[in-house]
Amino acid sequence: MDIKKVLVADAVDSACVELLRKYNIEVDCKYKLTEEQLSEEIKAYDALIVRSDTKVTPKVIQAGQRLKVIGRAGAGVDNIDVTAATNRKVVVLNTPGGNAISACELTCALITNLARNVVPASVSLKAGKWDRKLYAGHELYGKTLAIIGLGRIGKEVALRMQAWGMKTIGYDPIVSAEEAKEFNVEYLSYEQIWPKADYITVHTPLIPxxxxxxxxxxxxxxxNNVKIINVARGGIINESDLLDALKSGKxxxxxxxxxxxxxxxxxVTLQLIAHEKVVATPHLGASTSEAQVRVxxxxxxxxLALTGKCxxxxxxxxxxNRNVLNDSN
Incomplete structure (x- = not known):
């Protein structure tokens, strides 16, 4: 694949640009472009790199007369119209393993915070109170963690929380029971999982x-008293239903x-964030220096691999959309 010019439309670590330029690929960085501006700019480029801010719409893709590849420095592609890209024979790729450890570690941090009421207890103490009884928590040892999605992140979460003594159960339609057993996750159906779980964490893409x-x-x-964790994608958990369950004590x-x-x-989202039983963070799953360099x-x-020259x-x-890549070879 002939890739001579790349447009970076969102701020990514400089390691990305440096590596491409090392192999004589021309790179321009132009951030915070509107759809109109990006549609005009993209005409001169063979590849586009984005993170989360830029929306790669059908209009942008159609305008990319030379466009061959759209790459996202991150795990999801919610901001890229993959169907429109596929129809235009444009390869879409992401970096599925780049932020796995960072997302895993934040998940584990949220689980432990919920168990010991770290955030509300800290806020209370800073306000001059001494509410030891109010913020008594519970041990994770012996509790059951349900992991929905047993890919890279789900597996890493399982291994770490097993070290805390948690029992891990889970489900993933593309991971077999035998594969799950290799990292000590008991493979169950959804119907079997829900009544067993003390904690539920989701690690799936957002699809229908x-x-x-x-x-x-x-x-x-x-x-009763189940804990829910989502460091994957908004929309996997129905926010209104979760808020109702928090209010009722379920x-x-x-x-x-x-x-x-x-x-x-x-x-509804603002009420959920403000709820006293919620530890809320602003999409920090991949926000570590290590993950940003990695992706x-x-x-x-x-x-560079797509060029076949390295x-x-x-x-x-x-x-x-590997079918597009196969058709181009």
């Missing part, structure tokens, strides 16, 4: 099958890093 996966029906099937707490709308202005390097390595980089494991 996972939208509102955790809803009122599911929450009513769970144990749900004992939630750790939420992602929202249906970001930044959130919806009243930046990984997206540039895949672009023996050092050959992996294109992040390509989502």
């Amino acid at each position: 099958a996972t939208r509102n996966l955790i809803n009122a029906k599911v929450l009513n099937s769970c144990k 749900c004992g707490g939630a750790g939420i890093d992602v929202y249906e709308q970001e930044p959130p202005t919806n009243e 930046a390097v990984e997206v540039s390595e895949q672009l 023996k050092e980089y050959t992996s294109t494991n992040g390509v989502l």
Whole structure:
């Protein structure tokens, strides 16, 4: 694939640009472009690199007369119209492993925070109170953690929380029971999982099958005081249903890093964030210095692999519409 010019439309670590330029690929960085501006700019480029801010719409893709590749320095591609890209024979790729450890560690931090009421206890103490009894928590040892999505992040979460003595159960439609058993996760159906779980964490993409996966029906099937964690994608958990479960006491707490709308202005989301039993963070799953370097390097390595001119980089494991890539070879 002939890639001579790359447009970087969102701020990525400089390692991305440096690696591409090392192999004589021209790179321009132009941030915060409107759809109109990006549609005009993209005409001169063979590849586009984005993170979360830039929306790659059908209009942008159609305007990319030379466009061959869209790369996202991150795990999801919610901001890229993959169908429109596929129809235009444009390869779409992401960096699925780049932020796995960072997202995993934030998940584990939210679980432990919920168990010991770290955030509200800290706020209370800073306000001059001494509420030891009010913020008594519970041990994670012996509790059951349900992991929905047993890919890179889900597996890493399982291994770490097993070290705390948690029992891990889970489900993933593309991971077998035998594969899950290799990292000590008991593979169960959704119907079997919900009543067993003390904690539920989701690590799936946001697709039609996972939208509102955790809803009122599911929450009513769970144990009383179940804890919910989402460091994956807003929309996997129905925010209104979760808020109702928190208010009723059915749900004992939630750790939420992602929202249906970001930044959130919806009243339900704002109430959820403000709820006393919620530990809320502003989409920090991949916000570590290590992850930012990793995804930046990984997206540039895949672009170089697509050129076929670099023996050092050959992996294109992040390509989502591989049929387009196969057709171009």
